[in-house]
Amino acid sequence: MTRRHLALVGVLVAVGLAAAGCGSKSSSSTPPPASTPATTSTAPASGGTLDGTVGPGFTIGLTEGGTAVTTLTAGTYTLNVNDQADIHNFHLTGPGVDVTTDVSFKGKKSFTITLKAGKYHFQCDPHAGAMNGDFTVS
Numbered sequence: 040m041t042r043r044h045l046a047l048v049g050v051l052v053a054v055g056l057a058a059a060g061c062g063s064k065s066s067s068s069t070p071p072p073a074s075t076p077a078t079t080s081t082a083p084a085s086g087g088t089l090d091g092t093v094g095p096g097f098t099i100g101l102t103e104g105g106t107a108v109t110t111l112t113a114g115t116y117t118l119n120v121n122d123q124a125d126i127h128n129f130h131l132t133g134p135g136v137d138v139t140t141d142v143s144f145k146g147k148k149s150f151t152i153t154l155k156a157g158k159y160h161f162q163c164d165p166h167a168g169a170m171n172g173d174f175t176v177s
């Protein structure tokens with residue numbers, strides 16, 4: 040092996056180490072969070088899980104992680120409704136969303152909803168005046 044050859048090998052090793060060091064620093068197993076795509080996409084952009092409850096009394100509520108929802112970030116969410124009475128329903132409306140359980144229905148139902156910036160309202164239709172709530176999406 041010539042001296043020139045050895046020098047070249049040394050350079051390649053150095054480059055390889057530099058690249059490896061750089062790679063281990065910036066790369067990780069998870070890709071960076073995707074920002075909202077410019078084009079319309081059906082893939083969930085963000086969001087999480089929302090819990091809607093109605094009944095058994097004259098109560099209705101919407102929580103996320105146990106906290107009452109007042110504001111949310113736009114995105115796709117799973118709405119899990121626990122409708123605990125056959126005299127109430129859980130009806131959520133707002134930009135692009137209109138989902139409800141039947142009044143006579145009693146049990147759990149899940150919806151996938153995509154929330155956009157704007158005001159949303161949920162209520163029990165038969166008792167809308169007393170059983171309702173609102174939140175804002177931005």
Ligand SMILES: [Cu+2]
Nearest residue numbers: 126127163166
């Ligand atoms: Cu009701």
